[in-house]
Amino acid sequence: MAREDQTTIGGHVIDRATKLQVDAHRKAERERLYALRRGMPQSNRAAETEQVIAALTDRLGDVAGKTIAFYWPIRGELDLRACMHALHRSGATVSLPVVVTRAAPVEFRTWAPGCAMTRGIWNIPVPAEGAPQRPDIVILPLVGIDADCYRLGNGGGYYDMTLASLPVAPLKIGVGQGFCRIDSIRPQPWDVRLDTAILGDGSIISAP
Ligand SMILES: Nc1nc2c(c(=O)[nH]1)N(C=O)[C@@H](CNc1ccc(C(=O)N[C@@H](CCC(=O)O)C(=O)O)cc1)CN2
Numbered sequence: 001m002a003r004e005d006q007t008t009i010g011g012h013v014i015d016r017a018t019k020l021q022v023d024a025h026r027k028a029e030r031e032r033l034y035a036l037r038r039g040m041p042q043s044n045r046a047a048e049t050e051q052v053i054a055a056l057t058d059r060l061g062d063v064a065g066k067t068i069a070f071y072w073p074i075r076g077e078l079d080l081r082a083c084m085h086a087l088h089r090s091g092a093t094v095s096l097p098v099v100v101t102r103a104a105p106v107e108f109r110t111w112a113p114g115c116a117m118t119r120g121i122w123n124i125p126v127p128a129e130g131a132p133q134r135p136d137i138v139i140l141p142l143v144g145i146d147a148d149c150y151r152l153g154n155g156g157g158y159y160d161m162t163l164a165s166l167p168v169a170p171l172k173i174g175v176g177q178g179f180c181r182i183d184s185i186r187p188q189p190w191d192v193r194l195d196t197a198i199l200g201d202g203s204i205i206s207a208p
């Protein structure tokens with residue numbers, strides 16, 4: 001049982017004071033990294049995107065028959081839609097996250113070129129219909145990534161909740177700009193470590 005000065009997140013008890021400190025640290029890092037994104041010239045973004053797609057394609061190898069969750073780019077995230085098209089052509093099932101219920105795991109819906117889309121949370125385009133898929137591989141957009149391969153995201157906790165809810169752990173690959181590296185997100189018991197992160201400066205971070 002949690003005491004009054006404690007709270008429970010994903011079944012883990014944590015001191016409220018610690019939680020406040022961790023949240024403040026992550027918020028500050030997010031703001032710093034969002035500012036770097038805003039300042040990034042378009043030409044650099046294009047070069048980094050190309051670099052990440054090449055490394056990711058290499059890492060994925062044969063994708064025929066696999067289900068791979070991507071993301072529809074928002075707010076200066078790397079635009080990997082060309083890669084989604086290529087993997088679809090190679091026989092993968094490509095899916096996208098859909099926030100069906102706030103503060104709950106996302107559903108992954110199949111995406112295909114030209115499929116009907118609608119707007120979801122934060123106005124993010126999502127496939128309009130389709131049964132939820134269990135991804136073999138999840139590609140996650142990074143706001144930041146730390147030295148131990150823990151991801152900093154947009155602060156909704158959606159990927160952590162989703163990954164905790166899947167009965168079989170998928171391969172988790174983060175993708176982001178070269179400037180995404182941070183020292184530590186100050187990982188907590190509910191944070192899910194990624195297997196690998198591929199950055200636009202050509203560097204790759206792997207879980208220790
Ligand atoms: N392209 C893309 N799609 C994605 C994600 C993503 O990071 N990138 N997500 C990956 O998670 C999910 C959406 N993530 C979201 C994360 C936070 C909030 C949100 O409402 N944030 C609050 C601030 C955080 C809080 O304190 O709750 C806000 O903006 O008011 C909404 C969606 C699913 N789709």
Ligand SMILES: Nc1ncnc2c1ncn2[C@@H]1O[C@H](COP(=O)(O)OP(=O)(O)OP(=O)(O)O)[C@@H](O)[C@H]1O
Pocket residue numbers: 009010011023026151152153154155156157158159160161164190191
């Ligand atoms: N497994 C979980 N169960 C319940 N709540 C969770 C879980 N994981 C995270 N949360 C909640 O979500 C909040 C935000 O988490 P965090 O700062 O790790 O977000 P994020 O990983 O940056 O966001 P996102 O995954 O949406 O991009 C946490 O403070 C916590 O309250």
